[in-house]
Amino acid sequence: DQQVKQNSPSLSVQEGRISILNCDYTNSMFDYFLWYKKYPAEGPTFLISISSIKDKNEDGRFTVFLNKSAKHLSLHIVPSQPGDSAVYFCAVLYNFNKFYFGSGTKLNVKP
Amino acid sequence: EAQVTQNPRYLITVTGKKLTVTCSQNMNHEYMSWYRQDPGLGLRQIYYSMNVEVTDKGDVPEGYKVSRKEKRNFPLILESPSPNQTSLYFCASSLVAGGDEQFFGPGTRLTVL
Numbered sequence: 001d002q003q004v005k006q007n008s009p010s011l012s013v014q015e016g017r018i019s020i021l022n023c024d025y026t027n028s029m030f031d032y033f034l035w036y037k038k039y040p041a042e043g044p045t046f047l048i049s050i051s052s053i054k055d056k057n058e059d060g061r062f063t064v065f066l067n068k069s070a071k072h073l074s075l076h077i078v079p080s081q082p083g084d085s086a087v088y089f090c091a092v093l094y095n096f097n098k099f100y101f102g103s104g105t106k107l108n109v110k111p
Numbered sequence: 112e113a114q115v116t117q118n119p120r121y122l123i124t125v126t127g128k129k130l131t132v133t134c135s136q137n138m139n140h141e142y143m144s145w146y147r148q149d150p151g152l153g154l155r156q157i158y159y160s161m162n163v164e165v166t167d168k169g170d171v172p173e174g175y176k177v178s179r180k181e182k183r184n185f186p187l188i189l190e191s192p193s194p195n196q197t198s199l200y201f202c203a204s205s206l207v208a209g210g211d212e213q214f215f216g217p218g219t220r221l222t223v224l
Binding site for chain 1: 201
Protein backbone atom coordinates (compact mmCIF):
# COMPACT_ATOMS: atom_id res chain seq x y z
CA ASP A 1 0.00 0.00 0.00
CA GLN A 2 1.29 3.44 -0.89
CA GLN A 3 2.65 5.44 2.02
CA VAL A 4 2.21 8.74 0.19
CA LYS A 5 -0.81 9.52 -1.94
CA GLN A 6 -1.53 12.22 -4.45
CA ASN A 7 -5.14 11.71 -5.38
CA SER A 8 -5.32 14.22 -8.20
CA PRO A 9 -3.47 12.96 -11.28
CA SER A 10 -3.86 16.30 -13.01
CA LEU A 11 -4.69 19.94 -12.37
CA SER A 12 -5.35 22.77 -14.79
CA VAL A 13 -5.01 26.40 -13.71
CA GLN A 14 -5.10 29.76 -15.45
CA GLU A 15 -1.90 31.79 -15.50
CA GLY A 16 -1.73 34.21 -12.57
CA ARG A 17 -4.07 32.18 -10.38
CA ILE A 18 -3.18 29.95 -7.45
CA SER A 19 -2.26 26.29 -7.94
CA ILE A 20 -2.87 24.00 -4.98
CA LEU A 21 -1.42 20.51 -5.07
CA ASN A 22 -2.34 18.06 -2.34
CA CYS A 23 -0.68 15.08 -0.72
CA ASP A 24 -1.69 12.66 2.03
CA TYR A 25 0.51 10.27 3.98
CA THR A 26 -0.22 7.30 6.16
CA ASN A 27 2.52 7.13 8.78
CA SER A 28 2.42 9.63 11.64
CA MET A 29 6.13 8.92 12.23
CA PHE A 30 7.08 10.70 9.00
CA ASP A 31 8.76 13.96 9.90
CA TYR A 32 10.29 15.46 6.77
CA PHE A 33 8.41 16.25 3.60
CA LEU A 34 9.52 17.42 0.19
CA TRP A 35 8.16 18.48 -3.17
CA TYR A 36 9.92 17.76 -6.45
CA LYS A 37 9.12 19.06 -9.91
CA LYS A 38 9.65 17.03 -13.05
CA TYR A 39 9.68 18.15 -16.66
CA PRO A 40 9.38 15.57 -19.48
CA ALA A 41 12.61 13.75 -20.36
CA GLU A 42 14.37 15.13 -17.28
CA GLY A 43 14.99 13.91 -13.76
CA PRO A 44 13.01 15.43 -10.87
CA THR A 45 14.36 18.59 -9.27
CA PHE A 46 13.99 19.56 -5.64
CA LEU A 47 11.53 22.37 -5.03
CA ILE A 48 10.80 22.92 -1.35
CA SER A 49 10.72 21.00 1.92
CA ILE A 50 9.22 21.20 5.39
CA SER A 51 10.02 19.63 8.71
CA SER A 52 7.29 18.39 11.01
CA ILE A 53 8.22 21.03 13.58
CA LYS A 54 6.82 23.67 11.23
CA ASP A 55 3.43 24.05 9.59
CA LYS A 56 4.48 26.34 6.76
CA ASN A 57 7.52 27.03 4.63
CA GLU A 58 7.82 29.63 1.90
CA ASP A 59 10.23 30.08 -0.95
CA GLY A 60 9.25 32.80 -3.37
CA ARG A 61 6.06 31.82 -5.16
CA PHE A 62 6.04 28.39 -3.52
CA THR A 63 4.60 27.64 -0.09
CA VAL A 64 4.21 24.26 1.52
CA PHE A 65 1.69 23.72 4.31
CA LEU A 66 1.73 20.78 6.69
CA ASN A 67 -1.24 19.58 8.71
CA LYS A 68 0.14 16.84 10.94
CA SER A 69 -3.17 15.93 12.56
CA ALA A 70 -4.71 15.30 9.15
CA LYS A 71 -1.48 13.79 7.74
CA HIS A 72 -1.82 16.15 4.83
CA LEU A 73 0.45 18.57 3.05
CA SER A 74 -0.13 20.94 0.21
CA LEU A 75 1.93 23.00 -2.19
CA HIS A 76 0.68 26.44 -3.17
CA ILE A 77 2.06 28.23 -6.22
CA VAL A 78 1.14 31.90 -6.45
CA PRO A 79 0.97 33.29 -9.05
CA SER A 80 1.10 30.32 -11.37
CA GLN A 81 3.13 30.70 -14.55
CA PRO A 82 3.15 28.61 -17.75
CA GLY A 83 6.72 27.51 -16.92
CA ASP A 84 5.33 25.82 -13.80
CA SER A 85 3.61 23.25 -16.00
CA ALA A 86 5.21 19.97 -14.92
CA VAL A 87 4.58 16.88 -12.83
CA TYR A 88 4.87 17.53 -9.10
CA PHE A 89 5.82 14.76 -6.71
CA CYS A 90 5.28 14.83 -2.99
CA ALA A 91 7.84 12.81 -0.99
CA VAL A 92 8.70 11.92 2.58
CA LEU A 93 12.11 11.17 4.02
CA TYR A 94 11.95 8.44 6.62
CA ASN A 95 14.70 7.56 9.06
CA PHE A 96 17.20 9.83 7.26
CA ASN A 97 17.71 7.45 4.38
CA LYS A 98 14.46 6.13 2.87
CA PHE A 99 12.29 8.12 0.52
CA TYR A 100 8.66 7.50 -0.33
CA PHE A 101 7.14 9.35 -3.26
CA GLY A 102 3.57 9.96 -4.31
CA SER A 103 2.30 9.15 -7.78
CA GLY A 104 2.53 12.73 -8.97
CA THR A 105 0.17 15.48 -10.11
CA LYS A 106 0.50 16.89 -13.60
CA LEU A 107 0.00 20.65 -13.47
CA ASN A 108 -0.98 22.55 -16.59
CA VAL A 109 -0.87 26.33 -16.36
CA LYS A 110 -2.77 27.87 -19.24
CA PRO A 111 -1.61 31.22 -20.65
CA GLU B 112 29.14 21.26 -14.17
CA ALA B 113 27.67 19.47 -11.15
CA GLN B 114 25.64 16.57 -12.40
CA VAL B 115 24.47 12.98 -12.12
CA THR B 116 24.97 10.97 -15.28
CA GLN B 117 23.34 7.70 -16.24
CA ASN B 118 24.14 5.31 -19.05
CA PRO B 119 22.59 4.11 -21.18
CA ARG B 120 19.66 6.50 -21.56
CA TYR B 121 17.62 3.94 -23.48
CA LEU B 122 17.90 0.18 -23.49
CA ILE B 123 15.86 -2.60 -25.02
CA THR B 124 16.83 -6.09 -23.93
CA VAL B 125 15.43 -9.58 -23.62
CA THR B 126 14.39 -11.59 -20.60
CA GLY B 127 17.31 -13.10 -18.71
CA LYS B 128 20.13 -11.13 -20.28
CA LYS B 129 22.16 -9.50 -17.51
CA LEU B 130 22.56 -5.76 -17.72
CA THR B 131 24.09 -2.89 -15.79
CA VAL B 132 22.95 0.71 -15.70
CA THR B 133 25.74 3.01 -14.61
CA CYS B 134 25.35 6.08 -12.43
CA SER B 135 28.05 8.60 -11.66
CA GLN B 136 28.08 11.89 -9.76
CA ASN B 137 30.80 14.54 -9.66
CA MET B 138 29.70 16.35 -6.51
CA ASN B 139 31.47 14.20 -3.89
CA HIS B 140 28.08 13.20 -2.52
CA GLU B 141 27.90 10.51 0.15
CA TYR B 142 24.30 9.41 -0.44
CA MET B 143 23.16 7.80 -3.67
CA SER B 144 19.93 6.08 -4.56
CA TRP B 145 18.09 4.31 -7.37
CA TYR B 146 14.40 4.73 -8.19
CA ARG B 147 12.01 3.37 -10.73
CA GLN B 148 9.07 5.37 -12.05
CA ASP B 149 5.94 3.60 -13.22
CA PRO B 150 2.59 5.08 -14.29
CA GLY B 151 0.26 5.59 -11.34
CA LEU B 152 2.93 4.55 -8.84
CA GLY B 153 5.30 7.51 -8.88
CA LEU B 154 8.91 6.91 -7.93
CA ARG B 155 9.78 3.93 -5.81
CA GLN B 156 13.15 3.54 -4.14
CA ILE B 157 15.06 0.41 -5.14
CA TYR B 158 18.34 0.66 -3.24
CA TYR B 159 20.29 3.38 -1.54
CA SER B 160 23.84 3.86 -0.33
CA MET B 161 24.91 5.96 2.62
CA ASN B 162 28.59 5.84 1.62
CA VAL B 163 31.21 3.62 0.02
CA GLU B 164 30.56 -0.06 0.73
CA VAL B 165 27.31 0.78 2.59
CA THR B 166 24.14 -0.13 0.73
CA ASP B 167 20.63 -1.03 1.81
CA LYS B 168 17.27 -2.00 0.37
CA GLY B 169 14.61 0.49 -0.51
CA ASP B 170 10.97 -0.28 -1.13
CA VAL B 171 11.30 -2.51 -4.20
CA PRO B 172 14.71 -4.23 -4.22
CA GLU B 173 13.66 -7.60 -5.64
CA GLY B 174 15.47 -8.48 -8.86
CA TYR B 175 18.11 -5.77 -8.48
CA LYS B 176 21.64 -5.55 -7.13
CA VAL B 177 23.87 -2.57 -6.48
CA SER B 178 27.44 -1.92 -5.48
CA ARG B 179 29.28 1.13 -4.15
CA LYS B 180 33.00 0.54 -4.54
CA GLU B 181 33.79 4.19 -5.21
CA LYS B 182 32.10 7.29 -3.92
CA ARG B 183 31.17 8.62 -7.33
CA ASN B 184 29.69 5.46 -8.87
CA PHE B 185 26.58 3.48 -8.00
CA PRO B 186 25.70 0.95 -10.71
CA LEU B 187 22.36 -0.85 -10.83
CA ILE B 188 22.58 -4.49 -11.88
CA LEU B 189 19.76 -6.63 -13.21
CA GLU B 190 21.09 -10.19 -13.14
CA SER B 191 18.12 -11.73 -14.95
CA PRO B 192 15.77 -9.02 -16.19
CA SER B 193 12.09 -9.76 -16.56
CA PRO B 194 9.32 -7.83 -18.37
CA ASN B 195 8.00 -6.44 -15.07
CA GLN B 196 11.26 -4.52 -14.74
CA THR B 197 10.37 -2.47 -17.80
CA SER B 198 10.40 1.02 -16.36
CA LEU B 199 12.03 4.44 -16.20
CA TYR B 200 14.97 4.40 -13.82
CA PHE B 201 16.50 7.36 -12.02
CA CYS B 202 19.70 7.62 -10.07
CA ALA B 203 20.03 10.38 -7.48
CA SER B 204 22.60 11.71 -5.06
CA SER B 205 22.77 14.11 -2.14
CA LEU B 206 25.57 15.48 -0.02
CA VAL B 207 24.62 13.38 2.97
CA ALA B 208 21.86 10.98 3.94
CA GLY B 209 18.85 13.01 4.94
CA GLY B 210 19.93 15.86 2.68
CA ASP B 211 16.79 17.08 1.10
CA GLU B 212 18.21 18.27 -2.17
CA GLN B 213 18.68 15.07 -4.07
CA PHE B 214 20.09 15.65 -7.55
CA PHE B 215 18.60 13.30 -10.10
CA GLY B 216 20.07 11.93 -13.27
CA PRO B 217 18.20 12.23 -16.58
CA GLY B 218 16.74 8.74 -16.40
CA THR B 219 17.19 5.42 -18.21
CA ARG B 220 14.27 4.00 -20.14
CA LEU B 221 14.50 0.20 -19.95
CA THR B 222 12.34 -2.20 -21.92
CA VAL B 223 12.59 -5.92 -21.24
CA LEU B 224 10.99 -8.09 -23.92
